[in-house]
Amino acid sequence: MQTIVGTRSTLPVLANVLLLAEEKRLELRATDLEVSLEVGVDAQVGKVGATTLPARRLFGLVKELESQEIEIAANDKELCTVQGGGAQYKLHGISAEEFPTHPKFKEEQQVTLPQVKLREMIRKTEYAISREESRPTLNGIFLCIQGGKLVVVATDGRRLAMVEEEIEEGGACKAEFILPAKCVGELGRLLGSEGTAGFRISETQVEITLTQGEGHPTRIYSKLIEGNYPNFRQVIPKESKERVSLGREELLAALRRAEQVASDKANSVKFSFTKNNLAITINSPEVGEGRESIAINYKGPDIDIAFNPAYLMDPLKALDTGEIFLEMNDGLSPGVIKCNAPFLYVIMPMRT
């Protein structure tokens, strides 16, 4: 919740967390008006009501209290008493009326999938989200649900990561939307290895409910990015002439070494494919140069192709298979990374 509250909000109430005491449960809510987060905990509620308290102070205080249970009581002047283990503190709050209300959903579509699956899909794509403000539609991940499949795509115009998975529940759902980077970040943090993630999708916003066992669900609400996502299928090469199998960790280690010699001006590694050999070379005039060879199984024509090492390393770090496949046509057409999982990565080569 603290990541949503942020450090310097211009509206004091947004630095606070809403405490909503209902029958037998306490609901906590934080928002920055773009993304909202809602969690519930079991509680003994004496009197139903609501108030807001500064998120950071409350978190800091509760973390340091020594008892397992804490008691929170608010008076009508929004002064809250927080008690636990002999300690008693009072915090000034702001009226719950000032807190933004819950987003309302009109028409909606629903789809549910295991959290672990969604977590993996996000992990394998989110690094490719564009951070540049010049193309706002690329500042998020694109989710396309159609025909019982969920496709997750992220691109910044230089590389594109895509994962496609079957979904069991909500197969009839058909929706497309762009989830903002901030929500993707929150989701990445919250998704666990158990339980389910349910999407409720309307025209302008999305609600994601994370359920784990019998506990209270965690809900994230987010606005969606306006505009049409570019036709990403167009940039995926239809077919490739050459396909090389490479050890993921071996290649990653070689690239990590090569990156040490890279500089801002000379930020490319050259891959030279010759018969059964891949030579990786890097040369930056002001830093130095490097060369290493990897034995591969390759019978095609000699190809020289250069890539930005960081862009190549991103997917290699996110994947966990032992073997990856690099597909290419020639030194100037995009390369494609695939693996034995529903993953695809397109990377534009650099001029050598």
Place this chain on the structure above:
Amino acid sequence: MGWADFPEQAPLARLLRRSIEQDRMAHAYLLTGEETSSLERLALTWAKTLNCTAPPARAGNGAGLDGCGQCAACRRIALGNHPDVMVLRPERKLRQIRIGQLVRRHESPPRVLHDLVYSKPTEGPWKIAVLVAAERLTREAANAFLKSLEEPPPRTLYLLLTAQPEQLLETIRSRCLRWTCGASGLVLHEAERAWLGRFAEQAVAGSVDLPARYRLLGSLVEHLAQTREAVEAEVAASSRMEQYEDLPPDLAEQWENEAKAAVEAEYSLRRARLLQALQAWLRDIWAFKLGQPADTCTLPEFALAAHAAAGRLSQLEAAANLQVVERTHRMLFTNVNELLTLEVGLLQLRL
């Protein structure tokens, strides 16, 4: 608060209604007026009109024509926590709208303009961004803003508010529909009028020696000091600081700095208005010298004094006076000592 609370803005309300009825709202409006605080109230009423969920009147196409001020949307717009309405203000000591408030930068607040404009509206049909004191956009921010001002996503409305439209980039001004709220031309407040009266009287009655000049300077400095005090009191009265008991220290400091900067800005605005008034009077003197009739005076109530002063001056001297005030006015916008500049200016005046 609906449009009925702004009887003097009836023409603007009519324009807005017509635009809503014909579904021909421009994507950006530049509202100019004497003070940004009243423009801001106007802009929020505009936002309520577009996003009100229970409008008291509707157009043929179903769109609301006024805000009710009571529904959840209207209340949240007033409180500043409506997800589809955002108000950007100059920040920090320099009182600037910085690029970090528009697009995501290291020092950005949790929510930036870019987030609002490029995400879909969630509650109302419109996304509304209000830029208070738009002339305070830094050059970097103005250039970043231009791009989205040129081609905003559909259903996005920019309301730019300013008391000094001439300080906005021409490229920004030209992309907005401009509307002047309140009287155009020279508007003198009571205090300024009184001061100018005293000044004219002293200038004409007094001899032209040095002590008389310093008496004039004294009256000007005294008036400016009173102006500053009044501005300080006004800013303190409208401060949001008092409403919150436990304000985060960095936010409290930021608001304090902003308040200081707001005092500076308002003060320099009023000082400029005073000099404009003085310039208008000197222009009247020059006009008399050129043989213009008395009924063309900008300030008829000081025509007598102007006429008397004109009798003592040559045409060239009268024209030179205008340049002196103009130069003083310009100098005050740069980082110079205020007292020294005013002193030099007044000593150079020929009266």
